[in-house]
Amino acid sequence: MSQHIVLLAGDGIGPEIVAEAEKVLTQVNEQFSLGLSWNHELLGGAAIDAHGVPLPDVTLDAARKADAILLGAVGGPKWDAIERSIRPERGLLKIRAELNLFANLRPALLYPQLAAASSLKPEIVSGLDLLIVRELTGGIYFGQPRGIRILENGERQGFNTDIYSESEIRRIAHVAFQLAQKRNKRVLSVDKANVLEVTELWKQVVTEVSAEYPDVALSHMYVDNAAMQLVRAPKQFDVIVTGNLFGDILSDQAAMLTGSIGMLPSASLDQQKKGMYEPCHGSAPDIAGQGIANPLATILSVAMMLRYSLNAPLAAEAIEAAVGRVLDQGLRTADIFSEGTTRVGTKAMGDAVVAALAG
Ligand code: IPM
Ligand code: MG
Numbered sequence: 049m050s051q052h053i054v055l056l057a058g059d060g061i062g063p064e065i066v067a068e069a070e071k072v073l074t075q076v077n078e079q080f081s082l083g084l085s086w087n088h089e090l091l092g093g094a095a096i097d098a099h100g101v102p103l104p105d106v107t108l109d110a111a112r113k114a115d116a117i118l119l120g121a122v123g124g125p126k127w128d129a130i131e132r133s134i135r136p137e138r139g140l141l142k143i144r145a146e147l148n149l150f151a152n153l154r155p156a157l158l159y160p161q162l163a164a165a166s167s168l169k170p171e172i173v174s175g176l177d178l179l180i181v182r183e184l185t186g187g188i189y190f191g192q193p194r195g196i197r198i199l200e201n202g203e204r205q206g207f208n209t210d211i212y213s214e215s216e217i218r219r220i221a222h223v224a225f226q227l228a229q230k231r232n233k234r235v236l237s238v239d240k241a242n243v244l245e246v247t248e249l250w251k252q253v254v255t256e257v258s259a260e261y262p263d264v265a266l267s268h269m270y271v272d273n274a275a276m277q278l279v280r281a282p283k284q285f286d287v288i289v290t291g292n293l294f295g296d297i298l299s300d301q302a303a304m305l306t307g308s309i310g311m312l313p314s315a316s317l318d319q320q321k322k323g324m325y326e327p328c329h330g331s332a333p334d335i336a337g338q339g340i341a342n343p344l345a346t347i348l349s350v351a352m353m354l355r356y357s358l359n360a361p362l363a364a365e366a367i368e369a370a371v372g373r374v375l376d377q378g379l380r381t382a383d384i385f386s387e388g389t390t391r392v393g394t395k396a397m398g399d400a401v402v403a404a405l406a407g
Pocket of ligand 1: 123137140141296
């Protein structure tokens with residue numbers, strides 16, 4: 049049966065990078081006779097402009113029916129002033145929640161060719177290969193009550209609720225342990241159990257689940273220490289599992305260790321491994337429309353999509369190998385450029401990956 053993908057280019061650099069990912073998709077679809085089909089829908093600011101809401105019903109319906117979703121990025125200053133409940137980011141959070149995409153996989157893998165682009169010394173980062181498993185549909189991002197209220201004395205007060213039920217913790221812990229079994233068999237659970245009850249429960253439940261995975265070593269770290277260890281000795285990590293907010297922060301930090309956040313793909317999966325795939329970086333409005341954005345994170349997101357949701361591991365490997373070859377050729381977008389390499393734009397980078405695939 050043929051499989052269908054929904055492409056959500058989104059805002060800022062989203063359309064530029066998704067266009068390059070689409071070229072790569074076209075190439076592997078033919079080369080590996082995958083029989084994939086796809087179409088575009090709107091999400092984020094682009095959807096607000098067209099329909100007045102960041103996640104229109106037609107987009108949500110198409111995403112529900114699709115076998116996988118590829119997303120560029122959402123948001124930008126143009127929509128920052130509008131009412132909070134219909135801002136672009138709300139569209140992203142809503143699609144995650146509606147499709148139950150609770151497991152967010154954010155690998156941080158350093159390509160040897162880019163060791164010099166990292167802000168850390170090469171000996172600290174070379175060989176880095178860690179995976180952050182971030183819970184994506186719970187915690188303080190979605191907890192109720194939330195809001196900004198006016199107190200009796202007239203002062204404004206903002207509040208959110210960090211809340212996790214046992215079942216939410218259990219299912220993300222299983223994902224982390226199962227991924228660790230296919231890697232280096234180590235899971236680090238990140239919490240703030242010395243202060244927050246919600247993460248005290250997190251730590252207990254992850255420990256309970258670990259009993260079912262005797263081949264995987266579990267350890268725990270407070271989030272402040274984890275943030276420090278990530279820049280001190282990042283190679284100590286294999287799989288890091290954590291809640292929504294800590295995962296948001298630590299995954300940007302881990303991404304930067306690899307030289308550029310422009311290199312990192314991500315997957316957000318439901319229980320059936322249906323998923324939405326997106327680069328870890330945002331919509332980068334400051335460079336949108338200039339043709340200089342790095343499309344590799346989105347192209348590598350296509351590889352993850354082929355592997356996790358579309359059962360096409362060979363095509364996934366071919367894309368990853370093609371990206372390696374393009375880096376070997378010395379091609380670099382501005383974000384990963386260094387002395388002695390060749391600076392190219394978004395389109396030239398996408399074309400080079402297609403050529404490496406075909407060649
Ligand atoms: C991410 C982003 C989103 C998040 C924003 C855009 C809502 O930072 O995917 O990490 O906080 O989850
Ligand atoms: Mg983030």
